[in-house]
Amino acid sequence: MNSLVRAMDKLNIVIKIILALPVLDIVWHFYRLLRSIDRGNVLGIILAVLLIVVGWAFFWIVDIISIILTNRVLWID
Numbered sequence: 256m257n258s259l260v261r262a263m264d265k266l267n268i269v270i271k272i273i274l275a276l277p278v279l280d281i282v283w284h285f286y287r288l289l290r291s292i293d294r295g296n297v298l299g300i301i302l303a304v305l306l307i308v309v310g311w312a313f314f315w316i317v318d319i320i321s322i323i324l325t326n327r328v329l330w331i332d
Contacts, residue, residue: 275328288307302331317329
């Protein structure tokens with residue numbers, strides 16, 4: 256899992272933005288889940304599961320903005 260998280264972090268900004276589009280944004284939700292599991296962050300795991308269930312409809316906007324501004328996906332750790 257650690258190698259997948261590092262690979263996602265090293266992606267080109269254009270590819271990150273494409274993956275943040277409404278239907279493909281599920282990739283970033285699973286990225287958050289794997290990142291929290293990798294770091295042992297229980298609160299992050301719970302929030303990531305909640306985002307997968309209910310956050311898929313609107314969180315893609317936050318992802319696109321955070322990728323453009325910081326070249327990272329916004330997360331709590």
